[in-house]
Amino acid sequence: MNPLNTWYINFLFFLTGNERPLCALSIRYGAARYALHAAVQPCCVPCSAWPLAHHFAFRSLCRQLIHVCNRTLASCNMDPLSVVASIIAVLQLSAKVLASLNDVKDASKDRAHCAIETSNLYGILTNLRSRLEEGGSSQPWYTAVRALAVENGPLDQFKQALETLQVKMTNGGRLKKAGEALMWKFKKEEVASILGRMEHLKTLVEIALQMDHFKLSQAIRDDTNIIRTHVPVIQSRVEKVQQDQDSTNHRRLLEWISATEYPAQQSDIIKRRQEGTGQWFLDAPEVSRWLSEAKGTLFCPGIPGAGKTMVAAIAINHLLVAAQNNSHGVAYVYCNYKAQAEQDASSMLAAILKQLVQGRPSTVESVERLHKQHADRGTKPSPDEIYSALRDVLAHYSTVHIVIDALDECRNSDGTRTQFLTKIRDLQAEQDVCIMATSRFIPEIVDVFREALTLEVRANREDVKRFVAGQIYRLPGCIQRSPALQEIVQENIVEAVDGFF
Template sequence: MDPLSTTASIIAILQLSSDVVKYIIGATGATKDRRRLREEILACESILLQLQDHADDADEGTKWWEKIKALEGPDTPLYRLGIALQAVMAKLEPKKGLDKALSALKWPFDEKEVEKLISAMQREKSLLQLAMTNECRGLIREIKKSSHENTELLMELIQTIKDNATEDTGQFTKLNTILVEIRASQGDLKTYAGELRDQRVHLEQRTVLDWITPIDYAPQQSDIINRRQPGTGQWLLGSAKYQDWLKNDKQILFCPGIPGAGKTILTSIVVENLVTRFENDKNIGIAYLYCNFRQQDDQKAEDLLGGLLKQLAQGWSPLPESVVSLYGSHKDRRTRPSFDEISRALQSVAALYSRVFIVIDALDECQTTGGCRTRLLSELFSLQAKYGSNLFTTSRFIPEITEKFSTSTSLEIRASVEDVRRYVDGYILHLPSFVGRNPGLQEEIKNGIVKAIDGMFLLAKLHLDSLIGKRSPKAVRAALTKLPTGSEAYDHAYENAMERIESQVTGQKELAKQVLSWITCARRPLTTSELQYALAVEVGEAELDEENLPEIRDMFSERLRSNPLYDYAAHNWGHHAHEDMPPSQKVFGFLESKAKVEASNQALMAVKRWSGHFKYSQNFPRQITGLHLAAYFGVENLARFLLGSNGPNLKDSYGRTPLSYAAANGHEAVVKLLLATEGVEADSKDNNYGRFEG
């Protein structure tokens, strides 16, 4: 064997350890733990350098050549040391494409994790030290003797780190896959080989499912259901109409309601009821959607139908052939399936189940652009007619929607007295302490709230919020007599809320207004950490100062390694730019910065294209310009400005021009602008099988 290949693993581990040490030095906090871990890695480096010196001089067949061979490969100390270092790297390595201001990392390990990491490295270091003194047979004997225990401890360590992590666990899943491979060489080969095969199948299936759509409604379902009081919605679940819908095929239950009636909460209760009732029956499929007018870019007809397909397909292992075939026909060409293709696959998967339940919330918030709502309803009605699917949907009283369900069973959603009283019971602890000590006053509050809301559940929360600052039972009773009712109740309730905000001290008042502005203007719900970073942005500053992050209690992990708002900004800045006319100089500056455009594009295309390859920026188009992005988002004024300094035929690494992006995203005004530009190549082809762009 060539001596170079013999030392390749040692060199790789040395390079990895060097990178890890750099990240440790660059981290902040936990000085003692960082120093201990760094010193242990440097001690391992010292031994590795000595081993490398011997390996460089070793010829094949010599004692040192045999020792190095014994230290390398799977199920060896060198390999396990590399895995431990990869675990550290996975937690410390910053995401690419972010500003340097975000590269300062907060220490992501607790003291116990550091202790276990050091112990794992010391175990492997002791075996490496044996290579310096022992003959080869003794070394191999010691390696085999400790191999199983060391591997088990390392597996336990990485699992612990993974369980404690708040970030994407993809890298840790890969580490576990490697560890399973090591275990396969030790004990019951069939058991471990099966475990490895199952894990690989799961990863492959997850790649296909996330390719269909990266949108996952399960976290939203969990968030909504966790906000309801136990026992809520029993009036619906126990109703004759719901029971009939549940027990018979081809049923539609249409549940309209006024704004704020609690339709979304009741939808989550229906989903939970179905999942709980049929969780052990693999022949029953359940899929659900939460429509949101702020997420129109992620909820086109293809996205919504894809969401149903993804949920029904994930109930099968292996995945249905129609789904695998759909993925296979598009992945190499980097294309997306059409609505009709998704429809055929969905119907094929639905046919595999004996029964299918589909739940759609807020159909009124499903966009009408491009016939989205009409196409979705047509598909749902087709599934009902052909495959006996049951459909449950909620909506406001919109004539064109209610007309579609004129022949279906209908059940109006209103806030029931029992549900409101349960909600108030759960809210009491947020009210002044004297309320909790006064059962009579609690009953007065329940009766007052029930009387005032008139079926509008959202009003119950707003009215209860208005009681939080009251200082006496008399003040509470006075407020109860003045609770607004009727059609103007929401306006009065929100006015009262704003008055309470205005009465706060200046700093808190301004923070509250900023929070409301972000929540109101965001195109999708922001996570708490995204909101925190949004609030830290200072107008006029080119970089983000982490010392400006506001404190938000019980929500921010020390393991946060990058700007959580970055993903939202990359996907939505263009939509906000439509409303900023004329565009500000900062927008022009952003689009004229090659580095910022490239970084933003990577975050944008990573989600838009291959969620299975998420974060691997080299898999996505490079050489993107500001004009490409302006065309992608359809911002005509920006595109017109950038055409002054850029030609219309600039191509990215996939051979796509701005015209291609504008046309693909349906931005007619920008398409016309580009086609009217002198010298534009309207019939340009990209690099993928000579496909025409226009």
């Protein structure tokens, strides 16, 4: 029950002077009005003399009170078996928590205290269950006991405390693996909050077992303020534990699908960029057209040392900045002849899948399905399975740009490059996927991109001059002090590189 609702009920309880919980009364509008009028009459002017605003306020309060009472009557009309069912559910959870507490590796005082209190409550709740199963539901005592089981009431609070223990000890509810020990991960204030809930419920149940229905009603009313304080704390901690666990599971799934760290490589490359370089590429008409076209393909060939990888990094950086806070996705692969053994079609497709799921965490279900199919068997998804997962993820993006650097360094002796490109182009045929690839002038690769937009990568004169200007501090002091000598050095280097960078 909402603590505010409980306050309203207790408010009427005190006003009317009833010795039974008000939830057992049949309250109607007239009765509520009479109760309020009788209570306020001695210290107020007659209701006939109230200002109009007071009448409206009074009627509004009565409507709220009637709504609260109707809800409470529904809760309190539970038969004893319904209350027993609530107690049984708590007893079952208590047994699980006790088992987990006994398995905890850290034998701290807090852990022992929680185990003792849980065990004590288990015992007295069992007694209460037996008492309820013995008698009928017409006695005032049963009416009072029902208040223990109302929504967000004492039993609910104890259940939430148990769930907090269970979730945090068992790693978010995950089943313990063989040989894996449970750990005690609670702070002092968390333990104090949990023990406080246990102590309050124990007090209420002990009163109930004394068969004193009036005292029990009073105690439950007093407990309302404590509930108001502890409910948000307990709920927020359970949610925080669950969020942390979800985040950890998300990272593990993505690490399983692909261990590659292309974003880290991208960061390292872009750090080496001399400020202002590469603007010629972004300003090129071919690039502007590629960025604006649906399902566009841009091929950027170049001689060795022309700066193809830096151009790819600049393109990726531009796309990532433009894709922030919208439905555009960006993924990329840096091929490397030194890593040809690891860079097969499956691993490169999986790397793209990983990056796109990172951009849309809600799409992780596609990876979860693959994990369920393969993790226990120790196998990896096939290119077709990853392709299917990619199709599902791409549906959550309006446009996706895929950049592939150094395609010529991807092996093709076993058909890896051909298989990878085929899958990427199949995705492009179904979704709005834009592809950019850099490569040396390899005839078979050039032929694959013969119908694509083509922009050759060459060392741009202005880029070379900017780079040299940024390295002047490395040259002898006589050059550093002479702008004329610096200009000569820059021009000679620009002429010498002849397209290399």
